[in-house]
Amino acid sequence: MTNSYLHIHPEVQQALKDQKPVVALESTIISHGMPYPRNVQTALEVEKVIRDGGAIPSTIAILDGKLCVGLNADQLEKLGKSGHEVWKVSLRDMPYVLSQNLMGATTVAATMRIASMAGIRVFVTGGIGGVHRGAEDSMDISADLTEMAHTSVAVVSAGVKSILDIGRTLEYLETLGIPVVTYGQDAFPSFYSSRSGFKTPLRLDSASDIASMMKAKWEIGLDGSVLVANPVPSEFEVTPEEIEKHILKALDDANRLGIRGKEVTPFLLKTIAENTGGESLDANIALVKNNAVLGTAISVAFSTW
Ligand code: PSU
Ligand code: MN
Numbered sequence: 001m002t003n004s005y006l007h008i009h010p011e012v013q014q015a016l017k018d019q020k021p022v023v024a025l026e027s028t029i030i031s032h033g034m035p036y037p038r039n040v041q042t043a044l045e046v047e048k049v050i051r052d053g054g055a056i057p058s059t060i061a062i063l064d065g066k067l068c069v070g071l072n073a074d075q076l077e078k079l080g081k082s083g084h085e086v087w088k089v090s091l092r093d094m095p096y097v098l099s100q101n102l103m104g105a106t107t108v109a110a111t112m113r114i115a116s117m118a119g120i121r122v123f124v125t126g127g128i129g130g131v132h133r134g135a136e137d138s139m140d141i142s143a144d145l146t147e148m149a150h151t152s153v154a155v156v157s158a159g160v161k162s163i164l165d166i167g168r169t170l171e172y173l174e175t176l177g178i179p180v181v182t183y184g185q186d187a188f189p190s191f192y193s194s195r196s197g198f199k200t201p202l203r204l205d206s207a208s209d210i211a212s213m214m215k216a217k218w219e220i221g222l223d224g225s226v227l228v229a230n231p232v233p234s235e236f237e238v239t240p241e242e243i244e245k246h247i248l249k250a251l252d253d254a255n256r257l258g259i260r261g262k263e264v265t266p267f268l269l270k271t272i273a274e275n276t277g278g279e280s281l282d283a284n285i286a287l288v289k290n291n292a293v294l295g296t297a298i299s300v301a302f303s304t305w
Contacts, residue, residue: 001117005098008118009070012058016119021055021299023292024069024115024123024153030059030079031086031105032266033126034284035273040080042285044073046124046292053296058120060111062089062097062104069118079105088262090143108155109147112225116151121214121302123153124295126288127161127191128227129265130169133251140264141172148225149176152218154210154302156295158287159189159196159229162240163247163268166196173227174201179217181210182229183294192238192283194231207297214298215305230294236286238279246272246280 008016015022025046030039047057058070061079068075079086087097089104091113097104106114108128115123129142148155159182160166170188173180182188182200190196204210214226250271253259259267273280 005067006117007066007068012056012070015056019303021303022058022120023050023055023295023299024111024120025057025059026108026111026125027059027061027079027105028088028107029126031083032088033269034281036080036083038281040077042288043076043080046288049289049292050296053293053300055296055299060106060114062106065098065101067114069114088266090262091147108144112147112151112153112155115153121153122295122299124156124291126158126284128155128157130160130164131172132264133165135165135168145172145176148178148227150224152223154214154226154228154298156228156230156291156298158191158232158291161191162196162243166190166198170198178225178227180227180229185231189229189231190240192232192243192280193240194234194237200229207294208301210298211301214302230291232283232287233290236283238283246275249275
């Protein structure tokens with residue numbers, strides 16, 4: 001769906017025209033997910049991983065009243081340096097941020113929708129939003145999930161972070177008809193860890209098998225995402241037991257400080273990163289790069305159909 005707000009970088013435009021593989025990347029991970037300057041460094045390194053794998057990277061953000069598909073190094077630097085001053089944009093924020101000419105970093109939900117407008121079918125991130133712990137009272141369920149129900153872009157993640165209620169998130173994904181497939185193992189991963197205590201609903205062992213499942217889904221008219229869960233490389237893993245105490249502390253802080261709504265996820269991510277020191281940040285960076293390798297291979301395999 002093209003529109004006057006959509007601005008596609010010429011290199012991305014050309015690749016799409018030539019039906020070459022393109023991989024979308026989100027920008028909230030840069031502005032709200034990691035500290036400066038490692039966020040910008042990581043964004044550039046992830047783009048390089050995608051190029052080395054034979055696809056064109058396309059980071060998505062809202063700048064100067066446009067939905068930008070593909071950013072240059074200056075734009076990445078600006079987004080990364082401005083950190084939390086940048087608007088965190090999920091679907092409901094898009095019209096406001098666009099029409100007010102604000103700088104916006106897109107979440108999984110908003111990135112998927114913009115990628116889809118441009119015709120991109122594969123999107124690489126770290127972790128998705130989901131059903132929060134205590135959602136039975138707060139009703140805090142990320143728009144990432146409902147967006148995945150109807151936008152046909154595959155999302156490559158390292159599973160679901162255990163700041164969320166992983167069991168309820170998997171149930172919700174099932175309700176919405178979203179295939180959840182783990183790459184190469186039976187355990188569903190939980191971002192920092194290759195396991196979560198839950199078994200994966202589906203397992204596939206190659207990028208081409210994942211691409212052929214995407215083709216089957218979309219060709220028969222089942223719109224919506226495929227969630228790919230790619231376990232963090234074992235050398236960077238943090239055990240669920242170790243991370244859990246930091247999560248409980250961060251949740252407690254969030255409650256005490258009355259953190260609500262869109263602030264919850266960035267607050268938890270930031271608090272946990274601070275309290276675990278470098279270890280969780282190293283894991284975070286390693287898993288995003290690892291996801292970029294798999295996402296690129298999926299995108300290359302998908303582009304041959
Ligand atoms: N989970 C992570 N890392 C992240 C996010 C979630 O492990 O960076 C970001 C993503 O941009 C995701 C957003 O789309 O947070 C979800 O926010 P919310 O829970 O407010 O929907
Ligand atoms: Mn929320």
